[in-house]
Amino acid sequence: HEMKGKNDINKKKVLATPVARKLAKDLGIDITTVEGTGAVGRVMKEDIYKAKEALDTRANNKDVEAQEGEMKAKD
């Protein structure tokens, strides 16, 4: 029983700033997937903005790919 408690304590958890947590929620970012650049890997708000940007570009690229695919299909 005690040992389980100890493992829980040592289990990896996401360190994030209060602002980063709120921002992640609002922007729909899964904070556990974000690499933090703060002390000991703490996720900072800047990291969430970057993750959002990356997500948006990926989504855009997918749109573009999809469009390109459509065009190819038309050809």
Next chain:
Amino acid sequence: MKQYDVTVIGAGPGGYVAAIKAAQMGAKTAIIEKEDVGGVCLNWGCIPTKTLLKSAKVYQNIMNSEKYGIDIIDKNVVSINWSNMLKRKDQVVKKLTGGVSFLLKKNNVDLYKGYGEIIDKNTIKVNDDTIKTRNLIIATGSSPRIPKIEGIEEAMEKGLVVTSKGILAIEEIPKELIIVGGGVVGVEFATLYNALGTKVTIFQRSDALLGNIDLDLRDTMTDILKRDGINVMYKTDVKKFDGNKVITSVDGTTREFTPDKVLLSIGRVANSKGLEKLGIELDKRGNVVTNERLETNIEGVYAVGDVNGKLMLAHVASAEGIVAVENIMGHISVLNYDKAPSCIYGFPEIGSAGLTEQVAREKGYDIIVSTFPLSANGKALAEGESDGFVKIIAEKSYGEVLGIHILAPNATDMIAEAVTTMEMEGTVHELAKAIHPHPTLSEIVMEAAHGAIDKPIHI
């Protein structure tokens, strides 16, 4: 017969804060108080003691003025005007209790003056008024524990033995004071009267003062108390009060004392008498039992502050008051007691938040412990007060701060940084990186944080 959403019994820091918060959140609120608003805290506890301690500190500085380059040719011209000290204390108390009355009124809380008798969970009687209420918050506080000792009643009647309330209103500063019980309250009064020139002896039943604090702080604080002239006697039990004599057993041997006053400070008991008759569950020490949301076993009846016996501190009472109200108003809210700070207003002060080294180890954490002394801090030397240190307990993998314990002149203000850091799951890395201004005592926190990571600069 008036109807309320929330009725609070007791206007101490638990009750009056709950009442104001409830009103602010839109509840129609009543509060009942049989004495002065402000409770023990404002009238007989936190505030009067700190007011007198400030006067005592000024007196101490005057008696040591040469240290600061100020000559007083003849120190006999300096005298304590005890009745003026008490007057100042009374003025501060009055101003603050007046403030509380004003706040209650301003927030449209109805104040009923008188003893609140609970008829049932929705019905309270105060004098001739009967109040109907949807929710009830019990915030009746605590009273000093009076031990069963032969002759104690006569001794209290005569005024030889007093409680913390009595010692705040005595007519003369005692020449010799015995303090029974070396907890926080005992140590604060020992500091106060010792600085005012009283010969102070603390009787401690166990073999250490200040039960719950970190061992390193406790030991250093005890050394300082002794160095400053306070006599500490361990394994000492009062057996009997006989006339002006106090008969004790010291480590088994009988000894007699004849002090001017004896202060009882062996703890406090919840003001919960009669509640069990209403079906409210009490624990075996008489504390009202609540769940995390501070609700008792009876739905809609909450208990906050000293009366639930969780942590008998004013700021905890107030925080609980807010938590209870938030739950009443439909928000789920709980309090993390592990992070609540506690303070001791000695010379120097103690500010403590989070886990002690001992508890952290017991709980199985893998920890780093880092300390940094005031003697290596420029501001402390500039102030001529360099007794003390900070001790940081951090968890090893991330460096998360688990506890900070400070012994320093401003420790009670400095501990706020620790509390906020823990609220944000901060680590020693952030504490080290945050630029602490120079020269300040707060630099010791930064230095100790550096020490937890790697090495401090200034040691």
Next chain:
Amino acid sequence: MKQYDVTVIGAGPGGYVAAIKAAQMGAKTAIIEKEDVGGVCLNWGCIPTKTLLKSAKVYQNIMNSEKYGIDIIDKNVVSINWSNMLKRKDQVVKKLTGGVSFLLKKNNVDLYKGYGEIIDKNTIKVNDDTIKTRNLIIATGSSPRIPKIEGIEEAMEKGLVVTSKGILAIEEIPKELIIVGGGVVGVEFATLYNALGTKVTIFQRSDALLGNIDLDLRDTMTDILKRDGINVMYKTDVKKFDGNKVITSVDGTTREFTPDKVLLSIGRVANSKGLEKLGIELDKRGNVVTNERLETNIEGVYAVGDVNGKLMLAHVASAEGIVAVENIMGHISVLNYDKAPSCIYGFPEIGSAGLTEQVAREKGYDIIVSTFPLSANGKALAEGESDGFVKIIAEKSYGEVLGIHILAPNATDMIAEAVTTMEMEGTVHELAKAIHPHPTLSEIVMEAAHGAIDKPIHI
């Protein structure tokens, strides 16, 4: 000829911290100092001023002892022993500079005593020694700015006009002191000598004291200085020193004064003379220009502390020292100047961190501003010192704390909480939720945070 990884010129708080840090990180390190280690900060700045301010505070309390219930029948028996005050100051300074010497030795930093002459970026001469170094850190500090005023040289020679260094070593407390320049240093000396009984007048060129701080704090602080008897004259320029006369232009009109002393405190200039000849870029005010990593335009040559003119504060100098060393040792490290705190040691003190309301608005933030006064704080009343308030500037959407500004007796210690909060991108929600102990001044921060979210309890 010895070879080092890192050589530091100047052993002030910028230089000596850099040297210790470099040695701790494994670099073979030398430091060169032409006077005493500790720089302006320990010898003539932060530390001596705070030591004397503490003595002045004790004196003030003695003169107001009745307020605390302490009678001194005849205040004439109380006298300032100025030479003992200075002796205490010297002892504190000596202890601290001794400590720095010890730390340098303990960390195996080689200390060269003498003027460091830079031959080229890898070669420094000190007396007869020539040092070879891979990296160079310039930490030569700053000196008081001496304005070009007719007769100023004679006036300085005679001792009528002194700088901050001179005023710390005068033989007698002046009866009348004129302080030219109402910045931080001017205000601290005004507070000091005013408390010691000097008639103090501040000459301010513009129409406000304390240039950069938040306007609300500035205004309140100015009112307090005036109430306490300090004479503040705006739009006042010294035109000429003539014998024992100071001839000024006050808002266009000529006026004469005959003080015992005149303190010049109109700012400081970087000790950068000669560096431009080595090809090191200076800005037009003479500050060494660096990039974010504190490297100058010459690779391997860094500049930290007052000499780079970024923020002339001791803790910033030390933080920069660490940043420069971390970069030298291959870690990319930069400093966020927006979050660096700054302090003013008046009665009461000012602690300020982050953006002022004005700057936050200029920067285009959508902000909430919340203040809470000390007059509604129990501890402040208990201490008999309730002038002051806290002001929190938070960004609206999440409540992120952008700045905290405190005017209070312990403000310089209390500001640490603000710095740490900002380091962690904390919001007013955490500040409000963190249980601040009662009774402490720090409760005002929690109350103002509640106010930023919704409503404070105690107002």
